[in-house]
Amino acid sequence: MHRGVTRFAFVCLIAMQTARAQEIRVWNRIVQVHGFFTQGFVYTDQNNWLTMNTSAGSGAMTDMGLNVSSRLTEKLRVGAQVYDRNLGKLGRWHPSLDWAVVDYRFTNWLGVRGGKVKTTFGLYNDSQDLDFMHVFALLPQSVYPTDIRDTTIAHTGGDLYGEIALPRRLGDMSYTVYAGHRSDSMYSGYPYLIRQWDTYLTDMGGLQYGADLRWNLPLRGLMAGASRLNQDISAHGTFVDFFNPSNGIIPYFESSKADWSNQFFAEYRRGPFTLVTEYRRCLRDQIILNNTSEDISDVRAWYVSGTYRIGKRVSVGSYYSHYTVTETFGGALAKIAPNATDTSEPNNHIYDKVASVRFDLNRFWNLKIEGHFMDGFANTGFPAGFYPKDNANGFQRNTNALVAKTSFHF
Amino acid sequence: MRHCAQLARLVMAVGFFAASTGVHLLADDVYIVVNSTVKAESISKEELRSVFLLRTRTLRDGSVVEPVLQKSGSAHDAFLEHYLERDSAEIRTYYQGLVFTGKAEMPRQLNSDGEVIAYVARTKGAIGYVSSESSTSGVKVLKVLSSERKAERSLLTRVEAAYPEALWQRDIHGSVRLRLTIAPKGNVEEVELLGGNPILAEAAEKAVRQWIYSAWPSRTMTEVTIAL
Numbered sequence: 001m002h003r004g005v006t007r008f009a010f011v012c013l014i015a016m017q018t019a020r021a022q023e024i025r026v027w028n029r030i031v032q033v034h035g036f037f038t039q040g041f042v043y044t045d046q047n048n049w050l051t052m053n054t055s056a057g058s059g060a061m062t063d064m065g066l067n068v069s070s071r072l073t074e075k076l077r078v079g080a081q082v083y084d085r086n087l088g089k090l091g092r093w094h095p096s097l098d099w100a101v102v103d104y105r106f107t108n109w110l111g112v113r114g115g116k117v118k119t120t121f122g123l124y125n126d127s128q129d130l131d132f133m134h135v136f137a138l139l140p141q142s143v144y145p146t147d148i149r150d151t152t153i154a155h156t157g158g159d160l161y162g163e164i165a166l167p168r169r170l171g172d173m174s175y176t177v178y179a180g181h182r183s184d185s186m187y188s189g190y191p192y193l194i195r196q197w198d199t200y201l202t203d204m205g206g207l208q209y210g211a212d213l214r215w216n217l218p219l220r221g222l223m224a225g226a227s228r229l230n231q232d233i234s235a236h237g238t239f240v241d242f243f244n245p246s247n248g249i250i251p252y253f254e255s256s257k258a259d260w261s262n263q264f265f266a267e268y269r270r271g272p273f274t275l276v277t278e279y280r281r282c283l284r285d286q287i288i289l290n291n292t293s294e295d296i297s298d299v300r301a302w303y304v305s306g307t308y309r310i311g312k313r314v315s316v317g318s319y320y321s322h323y324t325v326t327e328t329f330g331g332a333l334a335k336i337a338p339n340a341t342d343t344s345e346p347n348n349h350i351y352d353k354v355a356s357v358r359f360d361l362n363r364f365w366n367l368k369i370e371g372h373f374m375d376g377f378a379n380t381g382f383p384a385g386f387y388p389k390d391n392a393n394g395f396q397r398n399t400n401a402l403v404a405k406t407s408f409h410f
Numbered sequence: 411m412r413h414c415a416q417l418a419r420l421v422m423a424v425g426f427f428a429a430s431t432g433v434h435l436l437a438d439d440v441y442i443v444v445n446s447t448v449k450a451e452s453i454s455k456e457e458l459r460s461v462f463l464l465r466t467r468t469l470r471d472g473s474v475v476e477p478v479l480q481k482s483g484s485a486h487d488a489f490l491e492h493y494l495e496r497d498s499a500e501i502r503t504y505y506q507g508l509v510f511t512g513k514a515e516m517p518r519q520l521n522s523d524g525e526v527i528a529y530v531a532r533t534k535g536a537i538g539y540v541s542s543e544s545s546t547s548g549v550k551v552l553k554v555l556s557s558e559r560k561a562e563r564s565l566l567t568r569v570e571a572a573y574p575e576a577l578w579q580r581d582i583h584g585s586v587r588l589r590l591t592i593a594p595k596g597n598v599e600e601v602e603l604l605g606g607n608p609i610l611a612e613a614a615e616k617a618v619r620q621w622i623y624s625a626w627p628s629r630t631m632t633e634v635t636i637a638l
Contacts, residue, residue, distance in 0.1 A: 032516055067510065074476075108468050118511045220495065360499065409510075
């Protein structure tokens with residue numbers, strides 16, 4: 001805690017100094033410098049949430065980023081951002097290279113960016129860490145689960161992207177096609193979840209490729225789109241073989257049989273109103289426990305949100321977030337673990353009703369207060385915010401949460 | 411409950427106060443200015459929007475442009491409202507989303523009309539906006555073409571439709587409504603039947619495909635009615 005406060009003070013000090021000087025000159029080139037810092041507090045009346053001890057109130061919700069970028073020629077741009085976070089038992093202050101790109105724009109309809117690239121997937125995947133961009137303190141966790149952000153956040157590879165103006169006043173379209181390698185932090189939700197089964201991962205990642213298409217329709221303010229993401233993920237580590245515990249600790253391996261996600265989205269902006277809806281389906285068929293078993297998780301999630309800006313300083317918003325997951329097993333595990341396919345059970349769903357208010361104290365600093373009213377806890381082999389390790393006395397069906405967040409950026 | 415209502419009223423009052431300050435300008439009160447190296451003489455509203463939302467960097471004439479904004483002021487507010495349909499806070503958030511995800515850089519933001527004029531005048535490809543009351547010496551002012559004004563192209567060559575002999579004998583008359591897509595060079599690229607007698611339409615379409623309009627920076631559409 002003391003370390004966190006020290007970091008907060010340090011970052012604020014740096015930020016205050018640089019807030020008015022976002023550009024510096026290096027070798028006669030302009031380099032832009034931007035950063036952000038976010039601190040949150042969460043209190044829940046029942047289950048502990050997002051690996052924090054929220055039932056007692058927790059401020060273990062901090063993240064920050066700092067980026068530099070420069071345009072080298074009319075069409076060539078480079079930049080990079082470091083990111084660090086602590087979310088309960090996730091992140092644990094281990095900084096990572098969030099993105100580092102070389103971007104060349106040949107023409108309006110074709111650009112290429114390579115390096116470590118934020119993955120364009122749905123409306124907010126690439127901006128989910130940027131608290132100051134959103135009215136909500138927490139984006140709908142059904143579609144943007146912050147505890148497993150690593151699974152979609154970035155890839156080391158390349159994107160092709162561009163804008164195409166459509167004839168006959170049909171609006172314009174933008175596309176992104178990408179491929180690369182995903183690499184998960186060992187301080188992410190999935191490695192944390194499976195530690196409850198004495199499985200300790202040392203690496204996790206693999207191929208990731210997909211596409212995103214979005215259409216700005218002729219009706220001004222309306223945008224719709226779709227994203228597809230395919231992954232081929234493997235993980236290594238050690239575990240206690242629970243089929244033969246006498247074997248002791250042995251090497252562990254798991255890999256994808258199928259892993260894909262589809263997302264469909266629409267946004268309508270009119271004056272101070274913004275309405276958004278997104279649907280995500282994620283199917284993860286993983287061969288686990290050293291090729292002995294199969295675990296198929298099928299997630300279906302959607303939300304509808306509305307926000308309204310009351311002048312320049314105050315915004316309000318609300319959303320309903322709907323998450324269901326089924327889990328079926330194959331192989332050796334099927335003999336001892338029952339399938340969980342009834343989404344009416346709290347074990348298989350989280351329905352979250354949210355109301356939020358955001359105050360922009362100035363151009364750089366905002367404060368948010370948000371209430372969550374959740375039904376269910378979705379406790380399966382697919383992380384969803386509520387972890388058995390943090391709820392040793394079992395789960396309660398309903399959880400209400402108060403989230404307060406403040407964010408500074410420059 | 412009473413406290414909640416009071417709080418709500420306070421929040422609304424703060425919001426409306428914050429929103430109600432400033433001088434309101436119209437779209438015509440804002441000039442779009444570019445560096446003299448930019449070849450274009452006009453720009454469509456849609457193209458302007460794409461440039462300032464950092465979706466495109468190249469105009470139809472091939473000029474690579476760099477948008478430059480103002481930090482505040484009535485021209486800034488009017489430009490954002492009429493061309494980008496966002497307010498100052500929204501456009502800042504939009505840019506930040508691109509900057510912090512590595513998808514673009516923050517456009518330059520200057521303090522006044524004078525600074526914009528000076529920057530645009532000396533920077534190759536720069537495009538900005540100023541109040542129409544500002545001096546625009548040293549820069550080029552672009553004409554902004556709205557969607558409606560695209561139909562103002564003048565018709566240079568008109569070919570009348572040949573009335574079908576069979577219909578003449580039966581004394582069949584009528585009118586045909588067509589939507590024309592006109593290429594930048596002025597030739598009619600596409601013809602779409604919107605209404606009227608299909609038999610008459612064939613003759614009308616054949617005629618309008620020979621029409622020639624004045625050249626224009628971009629493809630345009632117009633609707634015509636042909637009486638036969």
